[in-house]
Structure formats: structure tokens, C-alpha cells
Amino acid sequence: MVKLTEGRGKELFRKYGVPVPKGAIARSPEEAERVLRSGAVPCPCVVKAQVLAGGRGKGGAVRFASTPEEGKAAAAAILGSTFQEETVREVLLEEKVAIARELYVSIALDRTARLPVLMTSARGGVEVESVPDEEIERQPVEPFPGLAAYERRRASRSLGLAGALVGELDRLLSSLYQLFDHEDAELVEINPLAVVGERLVALDAKVIIEDDASFRHPEYATLRDDRTPLEELAREKEIAFVQLDGNIGVIANGAGLTMATLDVLKEFGGAPGVFLDLGGTDDPKKVTEAFLLMAQARPRAVFLNIFGGVTRCDTVANGLVAALGTVPPADRFPLVARIRGNHEEEGLAILRAAGITSVPDLRASVQAVVAAAKEW
Amino acid sequence: MSVLVDAETRVVVQGITGHQGTNHTRAMREFGTKVVAGVTPGKGGSVVEGVPVFDTVREAVAEVGANAACCFVPAPYAKDALLEAVDAGVRLSVLVTEHIPFHDMLVMYHYARSKGTRIIGPNCPGIASPGRSKVGIIPNTVFRPGRVGVISRSGTLTYEIVNGIKEHGLGQSTCIGLGGDPIVGTSFVDALPLFENDPDTDLMVLVGEIGGTAEEDAAELIRRGFSKPVVAYIAGRSAPPGKRMGHAGAIISRGRGTADSKVQALERAGARVAKFPYEVSEIVAEISRGLARR
Numbered sequence: 001m002v003k004l005t006e007g008r009g010k011e012l013f014r015k016y017g018v019p020v021p022k023g024a025i026a027r028s029p030e031e032a033e034r035v036l037r038s039g040a041v042p043c044p045c046v047v048k049a050q051v052l053a054g055g056r057g058k059g060g061a062v063r064f065a066s067t068p069e070e071g072k073a074a075a076a077a078i079l080g081s082t083f084q085e086e087t088v089r090e091v092l093l094e095e096k097v098a099i100a101r102e103l104y105v106s107i108a109l110d111r112t113a114r115l116p117v118l119m120t121s122a123r124g125g126v127e128v129e130s131v132p133d134e135e136i137e138r139q140p141v142e143p144f145p146g147l148a149a150y151e152r153r154r155a156s157r158s159l160g161l162a163g164a165l166v167g168e169l170d171r172l173l174s175s176l177y178q179l180f181d182h183e184d185a186e187l188v189e190i191n192p193l194a195v196v197g198e199r200l201v202a203l204d205a206k207v208i209i210e211d212d213a214s215f216r217h218p219e220y221a222t223l224r225d226d227r228t229p230l231e232e233l234a235r236e237k238e239i240a241f242v243q244l245d246g247n248i249g250v251i252a253n254g255a256g257l258t259m260a261t262l263d264v265l266k267e268f269g270g271a272p273g274v275f276l277d278l279g280g281t282d283d284p285k286k287v288t289e290a291f292l293l294m295a296q297a298r299p300r301a302v303f304l305n306i307f308g309g310v311t312r313c314d315t316v317a318n319g320l321v322a323a324l325g326t327v328p329p330a331d332r333f334p335l336v337a338r339i340r341g342n343h344e345e346e347g348l349a350i351l352r353a354a355g356i357t358s359v360p361d362l363r364a365s366v367q368a369v370v371a372a373a374k375e376w
Numbered sequence: 377m378s379v380l381v382d383a384e385t386r387v388v389v390q391g392i393t394g395h396q397g398t399n400h401t402r403a404m405r406e407f408g409t410k411v412v413a414g415v416t417p418g419k420g421g422s423v424v425e426g427v428p429v430f431d432t433v434r435e436a437v438a439e440v441g442a443n444a445a446c447c448f449v450p451a452p453y454a455k456d457a458l459l460e461a462v463d464a465g466v467r468l469s470v471l472v473t474e475h476i477p478f479h480d481m482l483v484m485y486h487y488a489r490s491k492g493t494r495i496i497g498p499n500c501p502g503i504a505s506p507g508r509s510k511v512g513i514i515p516n517t518v519f520r521p522g523r524v525g526v527i528s529r530s531g532t533l534t535y536e537i538v539n540g541i542k543e544h545g546l547g548q549s550t551c552i553g554l555g556g557d558p559i560v561g562t563s564f565v566d567a568l569p570l571f572e573n574d575p576d577t578d579l580m581v582l583v584g585e586i587g588g589t590a591e592e593d594a595a596e597l598i599r600r601g602f603s604k605p606v607v608a609y610i611a612g613r614s615a616p617p618g619k620r621m622g623h624a625g626a627i628i629s630r631g632r633g634t635a636d637s638k639v640q641a642l643e644r645a646g647a648r649v650a651k652f653p654y655e656v657s658e659i660v661a662e663i664s665r666g667l668a669r670r
Binding site: 109111112114115116142143144181184186210211212213215216252253254255256257259260262263264265266267272280307308309310311340341342361362363 | 451452475476477478479481482483485486501513514515517518528529530531532533534535536539556558559563583585586588589590593609611612613614615651652653654
């Protein structure tokens, strides 16, 4: 999943014809002042931190300025500061508009209906979770016809729009649905969508792009900056690797088994620090790479829980033994293994020869690794 | 009887000439599946694992009577492969392929539905009826024929649980790996009625995980009247609440989707929910003994 900052989301809005205020990105206070002096963005204006976390308004990451000097000062205060663990590197400068009403519009996926759903509410500008169900209009959108004109008219009615605003919303929703479809978005959300005189203007933009569509959207590849360096390395090797707060490393295969392993580990007092999902690999080299990644994360102990289905236990055992041979002594960790399933006997023999025992019972193996992490 | 696959199932493997396609064609044949054709555009006329290869699914249907497809075609081309199989008239398509964009799946699912083709997957191990047939990549070794129906959103975890059931001396009627993607062709609520009507199934195992509301929807179906005992397990109890879909996601799911919500819904519906994977087979064995005494 690639979350776009508001500024990048609004670039997409502009490209697809969703109306946004006049705005520009600045990366330094001087640049902010220059933009405001040039009139490209008129004052009074809003200076907004370009971070992915919500709640910017309350958190001081959105400020107002009535002159270029004030804009520069606001940018200086925001740039380089930390907002919910994100460092602010960019601000969005935007003209201030006279808001008559604030609406809510989004398109997301409804997994149960297996359809995109258009959601609209006349109660925009607040956290939408706090709006009662009956004040949110939901319209499932059939993918073949796409978002139809009658559905857009229905949205206008539910928002209480009249006159020129009906046509405005009609065009805006067409553009927004096109963006959702063509850019492979998981979510497009405008909150608030402002009524400004006879116009509609998107004052915020939340766009999330789906990872699986990256083969047709290489342009988003450079925007994945929420990973740790090790997570990024793992992604390049196509290994699912997530760092958590605890001290025990977990290597399992398959998302379900990995989650179940973490659940059992926590239940028995362990704190998972890293988990790594080998997936359905049949390549011992990949297993070796996974172990070396794990070693770099410096866990107190490692639990290897493999159920061989398509993956063979002897493949995993060979990869493991090869990896342990190359881990520098300083990076070694206590290891508890549990390998079951396809070619289990061969895998166990390989581990035995290398001096590693496999504990077949899940409870017992988890207790062993929790104890090892405490002792070490 | 079995669910969805049986001795009449005649499989065409899409992407048969790839590494995965070839290996799993062999495994399916060893399991007893009738793999009658393979399709790889441009490779028509060749033979893989003793199976004739065609350029199009239409030829595979016309010439050797394929009625189910198993797709190993890589994600960028999977949508086209599925549409082709549906268009050629196969009744069942198992999509093993992972990482298919959900925007593609939206079109694939609704097109298949309009033509009466059932999709299993994507990103799934497929379906197996031990002793009869399998379509997909479910390993041959962990199963034995029996009377437990299994439906699951995960792969390896299912094998682990099924293996536990085997160690208690019990077996499976049919096992369906539904896949864990946001959009799946067959969900719990689609699969449960098939088992309700299957005389070879005495009880159900349902393996779910956090995210989405498929388990809550299944609970609602069970509550309204599902005649066979259900044992469930939900993976991800210890995972922090996901923010994946942000605010809009929250108003679609309205507090559902967490492990707690799923466990509570299933328990309220009368299912026995195991806390740990290894408890599933213990509960299954206990229920089986009770059913045998009746």
C-alpha cells in the first residue's frame, strides 16, 4: 500500500479534474516566501505539513498566514519538526477559501459486496467515524458501467446540493471515480469537500494506491518511504519482514501460520521483535538470505516454525544450516526450530547433523524460545 | 459425493509450461486428478507431464472436454487468463496466482458470476477432496479421506491444522483454501452451504484471520441455521489493530474485522472457537466422538 501525502494526492486530483485550491509545495522557509511573494499562491494562505498521519490541525501542523513573511515563519516552524514520528520535509502552501459548507466524499472497496462503494455525507470536516451511519449515504458501484450519472445525481440529493453545485459534483465524482479506477487506488477520500460560493473545492486529499498494481504503476515505487532499512532490503528480496517492539525473531511460512505463531508466542509471555514470512519458497538460498536478515535485526532468540506443504522441510533445513555457517559469531542467537510436514524426516536429519533439535510440539517449542530469550 | 470437485472434474492448467504449472500438474495427477489439458499461448502442440498443451482454453474445452481451470499465470496476465477460461465455459476456476490487483479481481469476479463460473482464490491453495480429486497446490501428503469439511483463508496454517486432525485419526471430506486477498471468488458464506448439502461432511472447520468481515458474515449464516457443528480458529489475535483502509475502511467495517469481533460473533452463533491452532484438532476429535455415539 502506498499512502500519498496530501500534496501528491492533490497533484492527482488536478490531473483528473477534481477541483483543488491554488497551491504549491515548498521545502524551505525561503522557498515558501518566494512562492507567496510571486502570487502563485495568494495570501492569506494555509501552510500544511506534508505527513501521512492524521490530526494535523489539532497537532499544530497546519497554520495560517496573512503575509509572505508570516508564511515563511509558519514554514520555518513546521519544516524539520517531527509529527507522530514523521519528519516534516515539505509544506503545502494553499490559498485560503471562504467555506460555506463542508461535505465528505470517498470511494473505497467494500470487500463483502466485492464492489467499490461511494460514500457521501453532508457532515464533512469532522472525523467521519463519529458521523452516525444514517447520515452517510453508501452507493455500491458496479465495475462494468462504472459510476453512473444517476448515482452521481443521487449523491447530490443526499448532500442537499442545488443549482450549479449539482453539475459541479457530477463532474467531480466522475473525475474521482476515474482516478480510483485508473490509478489502482484502494481509497480516495475528500474530507472536507468545501462549498465555496457556486464551486466545490477539495480541501484535503487522501489517496492510497494498491501495492499489487505496481507492475503497471512504476511511478509509485519511489514513494514507499515508511519502511525501515531492513524492511526495504527484505522487500527487494521478496521476503515479508516486519519489525516490532519485542526481542524474539519469528520465521514462519505463510501469513496465517506466521500470525498464529505470534499469537501463541505472546500468550506464553514472549515478545515478538521481528517476523519474517518465508512464503512458499523452494529455494534454500532464499532461506539463507532470510536468516541473514534476521541476524541483522539482532533478536535475543529466534523461533523457526515451518510447516512444509509446498515448501520442503529439507530445503528449509539446508538453507538454515548454510546461513548459520555465515552468521558472524557476534550476531549469533539461540535458535528453537520446529519443522513439520513435507520431507520432515530428511529435514530433521539435516538439523540433527548440524546439532539443532526440532521440537515438534508447538506449545513446548514456544515455551523453549521464550525461556531462551530470557536467559540470554 | 464431495464439494465442487469429483471424478468428473477435468482440469485445464493455465500456465502449464512454467515451473509451478509443471510441478503441480504432476502433483495433481499423482493425487488422482484428471488433468486433461494445459494452455500456454504459443506452446500449443507440445506435451507436459503427459498432458497435451493447447494455445487457447477454447481448444482445451472442445478437444478434451476440460470443465475446470487451474491458473498459474503471473498476476499481470491473470485477468485475461480468467476471462478466457470463463468465456470458454469452464464451471470452476482455481486462481493460484498471487498479487492480482483487486481492481482486476472486481472485473474478474463479476464477469465470472454473470457467466456462472465459480472462482476459488486468488492467492489460494485451491480445493482437495482426499481420495477423489484436487485442483490447485494443496500438498498431497497431509490429507486423508474422512468426514471433516475444512474452509480456510490461509494456506500453511490449514495444512498444520489438517495435519493435527490426521494425527487424531480423522480425515477430510473436502478442504477449500479460499485465499486471503481482499476480494475472493468464494468466501465462507459461499462455501458453507455447499458443505451443508454434502452427505459426506459431518462437521466443519473454519480457519479465519483478522481483516475484512468474512468471518462475521459466516457467523451470521451459521446463526440463521447451519445444521453441522462448526469449529473455528482465528489467526491474528495479538496483532495491533490495522489502519489499512483508514477512516473510510472504518466506516465500512464499523468495528468489525478484529479478532475479538470475529471470535465473539462465531461463539454467539454456536461455533466452538479454538484459542490455539493445536486446539482445533482436539475439539474436532471430541465432537467426532460425540457424533459417533449418536
